[in-house]
Amino acid sequence: MRNISILLLFFISITTFSQKAKDVATTPPMGWNSWNTFGTEINEQLVKDIADAFVDLGLRDAGYNYLVLDDGWMAKERDENNNLVPGPNKFPNGMKDVVDYVHSRGLKFGIYNCAGNKTCAGYPGSRGFEYQDAKLYAEWGVDFLKYDWCNTENLNAKGAYQTMRDALYATGRPILFSICEWGDNDPWKWGEEMGHMWRVTGDIINCWDCKVGHGTWSSLGVWPIIKLRKEIRKYTGPGHWNDFDMMEVGNGMTAAEDRVHFAMWSMLSSPLIMGNDLRSASKETIVTLTNKEVIAVNQDELGIQAYCHSDEGELEIWVKPLHNGEWAFAFVNMSKERIEVDYEWNRHPVKDDLSNRELKADHIVYKIRDLYNHKDLGTTKTNLKSDIGSHDVLMLRLVPDIK
Numbered sequence: 371m372r373n374i375s376i377l378l379l380f381f382i383s384i385t386t387f388s389q390k391a392k393d394v395a396t397t398p399p400m401g402w403n404s405w406n407t408f409g410t411e412i413n414e415q416l417v418k419d420i421a422d423a424f425v426d427l428g429l430r431d432a433g434y435n436y437l438v439l440d441d442g443w444m445a446k447e448r449d450e451n452n453n454l455v456p457g458p459n460k461f462p463n464g465m466k467d468v469v470d471y472v473h474s475r476g477l478k479f480g481i482y483n484c485a486g487n488k489t490c491a492g493y494p495g496s497r498g499f500e501y502q503d504a505k506l507y508a509e510w511g512v513d514f515l516k517y518d519w520c521n522t523e524n525l526n527a528k529g530a531y532q533t534m535r536d537a538l539y540a541t542g543r544p545i546l547f548s549i550c551e552w553g554d555n556d557p558w559k560w561g562e563e564m565g566h567m568w569r570v571t572g573d574i575i576n577c578w579d580c581k582v583g584h585g586t587w588s589s590l591g592v593w594p595i596i597k598l599r600k601e602i603r604k605y606t607g608p609g610h611w612n613d614f615d616m617m618e619v620g621n622g623m624t625a626a627e628d629r630v631h632f633a634m635w636s637m638l639s640s641p642l643i644m645g646n647d648l649r650s651a652s653k654e655t656i657v658t659l660t661n662k663e664v665i666a667v668n669q670d671e672l673g674i675q676a677y678c679h680s681d682e683g684e685l686e687i688w689v690k691p692l693h694n695g696e697w698a699f700a701f702v703n704m705s706k707e708r709i710e711v712d713y714e715w716n717r718h719p720v721k722d723d724l725s726n727r728e729l730k731a732d733h734i735v736y737k738i739r740d741l742y743n744h745k746d747l748g749t750t751k752t753n754l755k756s757d758i759g760s761h762d763v764l765m766l767r768l769v770p771d772i773k
């Protein structure tokens with residue numbers, strides 16, 4: 371009897387304490403992160419201004435809710451009790467004050483640390499302090515932790531992320547856990563158990579199709595990231611997402627390229643984490659980022675990652691099955707010239723083997739909606755005729771026309 375109770379206790383403790391927060395990130399997380407634009411130059415005023423911009427620009431209403439502070443928020447040393455300390459010049463009123471402000475604007479607050487001894491920018495890492503740090507974040511009211519992978523010599527990735535996952539869980543606060551180990555240890559294979567999203571590559575850079583080497587690693591433009599990880603579709607889904615990195619929308623590509631970038635992150639069911647300076651964003655950038663019809667594709671409850679249906683020549687067609695038998699399509703012009711599209715729906719069978727869903731344009735009529743121009747384009751009974759500018763996208767939603 372005693373043995374049975376011990377076993378039972380053991381079982382209860384495993385099931386109670388070893389898991390990630392539930393009911394978090396049931397659709398891809400949406401928010402903003404400081405790194406792409408500000409690096410370690412972050413401070414209290416910036417956070418407050420960005421929080422205000424979320425509200426004033428309609429970003430909060432469009433669904434963005436996590437404001438995430440990346441590397442550089444800490445002082446260079448822990449205090450005498452080994453607690454992390456916010457940089458005193460950057461955050462003179464402490465972190466709780468900032469978190470409270472973000473919450474008062476109806477947003478959630480995210481913070482960054484690293485599984486190693488030091489963060490990538492050289493601030494104190496969490497190795498050996500996981501439970502202490504998690505407790506501190508929970509006391510501050512943190513809702514999201516991005517956890518990086520620098521300076522982790524000899525650490526086992528799955529084990530290190532599990533330790534932090536358990537530390538977060540032990541706080542009793544539902545904290546979204548964002549795994550950032552750059553896809554080095556195939557996090558998609560173990561990430562679902564450990565966290566809510568995982569980076570699938572090294573860092574993004576603001577270009578359409580470039581790679582920039584930094585010695586041991588390279589930053590990747592939008593298309594190299596997509597191409598590298600288009601095959602890991604089956605690992606993404608509600609509560610656990612392939613993270614294609616913070617977006618570079620508004621950071622220097624053309625407006626058309628930004629539309630493609632945003633469309634593709636939405637098609638891929640990637641978290642939509644903005645990485646631009648919201649205080650000075652152009653109207654066009656905000657129009658792209660707040661496009662509710664595109665966002666609805668990203669937030670579709672099925673959470674299926676799009677696949678490349680065809681990539682002949684300069685036109686790539688990406689397809690994403692949506693709930694209720696609906697479909698999203700992205701026709702992307704990869705070329706430097708404008709192209710004309712004349713697409714006969716019946717001639718191109720669309721079947722997604724992963725989700726076992728089929729577009730039945732031969733016996734169901736679908737209504738077609740153009741998501742960037744907010745226009746109805748007729749139905750699949752007639753050919754789709756359109757022209758698409760260089761590096762631009764025609765993004766569509768097909769809805770069965772059932773009367």
Ligand code: GAL
Pocket residue numbers: 405440441489490491518519520550552572573
């Ligand atoms: C990298 C990470 C970036 C950013 C940076 C901070 O490892 O991929 O997104 O967090 O560290 O130092």
